[in-house]
Amino acid sequence: MLRQAAHVSVRDPGDLQVLRDDLGVDRAVLAADLGFGLAPWVWPAAAGQARQLALVIPGVLSARIGAEADAAWAGLIRTLGQGQEVVIVQHTEDDRALCARLAALTGAPLEVLTGRGVVRSAELYRQAGTVVTARYHGLVFGLLSGCRMLPVTTPGGKQGRLIRWALPSLSGALTPLDRFLDAGAAELLAQAARPHPSEVAALQGRVMELPGQLAAALGGRPQLETTMQAIRASLVAEGEGEAGVEAIAA
Known part of the structure; x- marks a missing residue:
């Protein structure tokens, strides 16, 4: 299944090695945890x-x-x-x-x-x-x-x-x-x-590159701003509601 994917990204060099060497997913790329992409507006400077x-x-x-x-x-x-x-x-x-x-x-x-x-x-x-x-x-x-x-x-x-x-x-x-x-x-x-x-900025940069990489893999146009605005709107709406966004377990 993974070998058929147009784009595969991972957050850890060890995971990248497993995907490439053990599973044969040659197109896998190293990114970072998606949480780093939230920083510009979830964690504004105070x-x-x-x-x-x-x-x-x-x-x-x-x-x-x-x-x-x-x-x-x-x-x-x-x-x-x-x-x-x-x-x-x-x-x-x-x-x-x-x-x-x-x-x-x-x-x-x-x-x-x-x-x-x-x-x-x-x-x-x-x-x-x-x-x-x-x-x-x-x-x-x-x-x-x-x-x-x-x-x-x-x-x-x-x-x-x-x-x-x-x-x-x-x-x-x-x-x-x-x-x-x-x-x-x-x-x-x-x-x-x-x-x-x-160091933190470099990790953020890796995540912010992902929409463009995915668009290129699928043959479309990068729409980073649109993608991030949609995620932000969703998070804010959930944050104001009763349920909220389930915290990520690690």
């Missing part, structure tokens, strides 16, 4: 806006470890809370039990983004100065919002692959799960870093 929040996005892998991971997350939340208001953010139903436990342990408020929608989720991230995330889209949203980032991942995890490929400015902030469990919260938070704007 001059002078106070960034009072620290967002903590736990992940299901650490949940499987149990009490040790819960203690590490709770210690980090309490340390962050000494200087910022901490909000625990649930990106997917997979993390519901873990997030609820951490909220009960620490007293930190919990924001459930499933069903909240992309536009309304962005409003939360724009208020944040620091993001600690074990979720890929927590990393993407934090990058687009210009936050200090502490990505928590496993060897070969999606966050780690993105950082090693396209975000070298965050290499020192990348935190393997074993280090997250063993190091103290203050030591971990000292590693948090902001991405270099040029």
Whole structure:
């Protein structure tokens, strides 16, 4: 099926290698996560806006470890809370039990983004100065919002692959799960870093090229502006409704 497609794009160099070498999809191209294409209008610059929040996005892998991971997350939340208001953010139903436990342990408020929608989720991230995330889209949203980032991942995890490929400015902030469990919260938070704007811009550029690439593959005319306006209108309409756009799980 994929070999018959006129256009195939992926967000990860590892995925590209699998498609080309293992599946024979020679026309596959490397792009980036589509979330990076939302930035110009979902994450507009907010001059002078106070960034009072620290967002903590736990992940299901650490949940499987149990009490040790819960203690590490709770210690980090309490340390962050000494200087910022901490909000625990649930990106997917997979993390519901873990997030609820951490909220009960620490007293930190919990924001459930499933069903909240992309536009309304962005409003939360724009208020944040620091993001600690074990979720890929927590990393993407934090990058687009210009936050200090502490990505928590496993060897070969999606966050780690993105950082090693396209975000070298965050290499020192990348935190393997074993280090997250063993190091103290203050030591971990000292590693948090902001991405270099040029690195984020390059990822955005890859996504913005996709409508033109698709149009060329199909023999049509590129209509980037029309495409992005339609997506924006859809997101805004959903964000104002009751259902919202279902948050992307990663």
